[in-house]
Amino acid sequence: MKKVILVIVITFSLTISAQSDQEIIRKIYTQSLTNGKSYDWLAYLSTQIGGRLSGSYNAEKAVAWAKSELDSLGLDKVWLQPVMVPKWVRGTKEYAFIETVPGKTTSVNICALGGSVATSSLGLKSQVVEIQDFKQLEVLGKENIEGKIVFYNRPMQAGLIETFEAYGSGVNQHYKSAIEASKYGAVAVIVRSLSLRLDNLPHTGNITYGNIPIEKRIPAAAISTKDADLLSTMLKLDKSISFYFKQNCKQLSDVQSYNVIGEITGSEYPNEYMLVGGHLDSWDLGDGAHDNGAGVVQSMDVLRLLKASGIKPKRSIRVVLFMNQENGLRGAKKYEEDARKKNETHIFALESDAGGFTPRGFNFDCSDANFNNILSWKPLFEPYLIHYFKKSGSAAGVKLLKNEHNVLVGLRTDSQRYFDYHHASNDTFEAVNKRELELGAATMTALVYLVDNYGIKKN
Template sequence: MKKSTLILLLSVLMISCSQKQEKLVNTKLLTIEEKIDSTNLKKLFNSALTEGKSYEWLRDLTQNIGSRLSGSSGAAKSVIWGEKLMKEIGLDSVWLQPVMVPHWVRGEKEIANYTTKSTKKNVPICALGFSVATPKNGITAEVIEVKSIEEAKALGSKMKGKIVFFNRPFDDTLINTFRAYGGCVDQRVNGAKVCGEFGAKAVIVRSMTNSIDDYPHTGTMSYGDLPKEKQIPTAAISSRAANILSVDLKQNPELKFYFKQSCETLPDAPSFNVVGEIKGSENPENIVVVGGHLDSWDLGEGAHDDGTGIVQSLEVAYLFKKNNIKPKNTLRVTFFMNEENGTRGAKKYAELAKLNKENHIGGLESDAGGHTPRGFSIDANTVNTKLLQSWKKLLSPYGLHDLDKGGSGADISPLKGENVTLVGYRPDSQRYFDYHHTSTDTFDKVNKRELELGSASMASIIYLMDKYLYSNEPVKP
């Protein structure tokens, strides 16, 4: 072997050994870092499960304030409650963001019934948000049942003077009940807009739930650009009542349905987002926001929707402080106002963030109830999506197996951008639509341990996002 060949071979071997040694060192460093992260995540869970505050905060919010529909006295009280609580746990700064919000009121309890075979049947019913009232003495008319917006449009003038009954149920084959909700909710939102155009007298809609019960589910609806004279009363009926009415209509297509509601929309009212933060220790100009919506529908106590999201978001900051974890970036907690019927708070927050040239690098929203944690949905560029999915081995010991592409949440989505990583907290969805927008969404439906596990889950992903997300340079997919 020539001397030059021998030298070249030795050089190649040395480089190869050096690369292997560097790889081993990097692997060792990564392992050490993972151990640090694993230890800190364990501390967050231990603290939440033994010293957590979220459950008692939720008790206070739901039992002493209750429902918090935008523009109501409950909403106003919740703003004061939220500001006080943020100051009590020692956030570096707390302030209110003024925002004008819609003010719709339900009025007297709704009444509905019909008679078949000489038997009067009372129907559990509730007005949908933004609906107009019926005449003072109510409405009586024949009913036409449809399964979709398209089927209603096909009726055209045949629906004139009739009550149109939208009766498309959840698809029970869908494991994720939010997908089932998404497959039905258009009839609630747009039913009156379509039917009012053709002269229908009113619209009633099957409640948005996969359970069969006697509790009607409210929610927002829209008339779009319909002129006032074509806007018709719209209400939800319970799922069990929908099934019974459907059977009775087949036996007696000419039965007359009666209902009465006295809701109205008042002038916009002043309100606030509640905002607090822990200043970042290294990059205070970068912001990671975590939040939920402070408002709720007026029928229950707003426990799962979204009291749980509010207290879990605040507990993220509480757990950081409890464990002396100092975020590198500014950690901001926001209680958004008016998610349920307008998202005015979310729009105002994003507007002010842009106006003030704030640099949001990430956000997390909790608005899917307080049930057992399952994971997170990710709305981010390809690089950061893969980054978050690489944390699965750290999160899976706590049951957080789902780290999939998807939406984040109505309140943080206006912050969306190429280099902003938005995340939605995703607990188990099977029971959520039992309570969603109903009178049964009350404190007693929330399990303390599930709520605390959710707080720790949220704190864990915020910890990792704060540590590993950067946006000083554009990230290319």
């Protein structure tokens, strides 16, 4: 009986080794598109658990769910990595209006920016100063800003084809909004949502107060793009109008959470690690389907697809679902810290954090030698319309693993719609297309297979 099993195993191994890369990659895509798990997983994570703000009960539920699902895949190892994370709560829904004369108001849509302090229990009302960049604060000076609300109204640059570039050029507008306005005596900040669409949905995001004492911190909120245009128009007609808003958010003490990790141990080089992952936490306005439920389930499915395709990795492949990417990167920092202490060698790390849209290719942070080697695989991806291979910076969750030899990668999707949903209440399961999500999972798996099979250049 043992001889029969041995013959079967040897025959199966020879069959796999005899297959071409094109055939194996075709099998990966077929498996994902006909027998994928990513969409079903996302349905549960999004609709049964929902938004997973770091430190929340839903985040705890997501950790337990992810570990259970990875356990069911028959991986060699599955474990939880403890990490302390911040706990910020939004409280009851925010409320805001523009007042032209006493008693005549127009309601507008806002949401507190992550990490913001609350207004008083009665809310806050003041006149508004509109600007588009921090330099204007200095030009206006304290005499024109003190006691007022600063309204940052710089739109994302619609002329840029790469929407992440447009976002990157504007993200400091909300991240540093409160700390910069505080220098000039502002009592609060209102920030135009970072979205290329004109709608009524405010988009949240994280802010910093730097070293400002808690008692001197000012409230910060995002306003929808449509209402930002309305406020700007009304200010042009009458600079004496007032803005009122009330928010009830609060920063609590740090709590313990976890990164969720699963591993297929390598058959030839078990001490060479390849990582694929996304962040398990999300903002709380929607259910975090695109940001980053999609990346979570795609990363989980990479390991399942390798097994389903009969691929036995030479190197150890890990899926890492990071906690607290949105407001602190604590999970990524903890993973890197533990890996460094254990002297683990990570030759490759791939992160999916660009939504569940159609995959277009990858960003690579690596040496020229490795990039040129990877470019030789590009024809293998072209039948699937994957054409985008570019040297660029590392994705946030894996960038701390960077060294002079390894290869860090970010999945690139067609991002034209991404910022319609990013950090907003419409980031829900219904906004994700099943086939696009599954194509992304297959694309990630194909690259993992190639790097594992051929290794990287270490010179």
